[in-house]
Amino acid sequence: MVQAKLAPRPRAEDQTRWRILAVAAECFAGHGYAATSIRDIAREVGITVGAIYVHFPSKDRLLVAVYEEGVRRIGEAVDGAIAGIAEPWARLAAGMRAHLEALLANAGFARVIVRVIPTDVPEAARDLRRLRDGYEARFEAMIEALDLAPDTDRTVLRLMLLGALNHTQTWYKRGAGRADAAGLARQFVATLRHGVARTGSSK
């Protein structure tokens, strides 16, 4: 059928859509894509499986929608954190801190980006890759602005940095006496910048 020429928006009742997205984000981030079933999500939301297909055409499109929202949220968090900071190292530190805070705040939308690898879902791999790259480009730019030793491979540095950041999800336990997101970001950036060797040790 042809789309209604004048589609009135009587009730912005896509509240259900948002609840599905939020629950799906938690499930995908918590147990992975393959281990999460449509029925798991429906049960958690409190609707039937059919209702999910009213809002999303398939499981992998639902994942892409979750990914999009996750990238949007963490991207905005990082953008907001680095806005107005000019000094390159301070910018990077602020960006890393915002990334860590989003990840460790246990928000499914952020964690799903780290947890679900694009190649896990072949039907959606292209979209997931594009979304990930779009987000990570921020760190590429932040690293580009740094004044580095001449022989530094910036690509390796970026991947090393993201690896350290995203690995936190595997081991970090909130309130476990460890440093918080801000403290972690501070130590990460200090390490990358100056190293951890005792000053004066042989080069």
Add this chain to the structure above:
Amino acid sequence: MVQAKLAPRPRAEDQTRWRILAVAAECFAGHGYAATSIRDIAREVGITVGAIYVHFPSKDRLLVAVYEEGVRRIGEAVDGAIAGIAEPWARLAAGMRAHLEALLANAGFARVIVRVIPTDVPEAARDLRRLRDGYEARFEAMIEALDLAPDTDRTVLRLMLLGALNHTQTWYKRGAGRADAAGLARQFVATLRHGVARTGSSK
């Protein structure tokens, strides 16, 4: 199709068991635990599903067996690489290089340890956690021996290091013009040791 029936088999070989383990390692490392079915493994090995249950009582015990072999292999690789090296930083560099080489050589046994998170499989989480910790203790010891700046949190350093190492599996493409495992390990350890900031920049 069928093996030579007349060929004498003097010893009941557990060759099949090893083939199952190897194929399972590749599958679990490539697509994850939940996305790999017993039938996938059986098809790849060239046997029936029932034959797998002759050698392993369940899917999660098969995973544990793969994990054990993976930890044994990468552990021996690291032990061999650092044997005879006394200087702490050189030891760490050698260990990181061996870890990376095992990971990037595309060996399923090594990759599965990084890919499959213990909490993914509740029935086996305890065993997987124990095996992982046993392996990672090597890096804990190597880091303990380093002469570091007084305010350095060694735990955070270890997790940062492992994050950088294991994240390579996500992005590294063999022969893609990028540095090889040895080159990556060299840059990783140089970064951790002295940082990447241009010498003389403000502290």
Add this chain to the structure above:
DNA sequence: GTCTATAATGAACGAACGTTCACTCATCTC
């Protein structure tokens, strides 16, 4: 008061899942 469009249900579809089991077959022991 109809008409239309959409949200949601509940049951069903075929396929795939992990697991079990009676059975065949080759080998080894006596």
Add this chain to the structure above:
DNA sequence: GAGATGAGTGAACGTTCGTTCATTATAGAC
């Protein structure tokens, strides 16, 4: 040869998977 052993088969088990669909409920538009 008789019996035991253990690897491997092939079919089936009950369950869960992603997805579909006819139907009902609701609410603005005419």
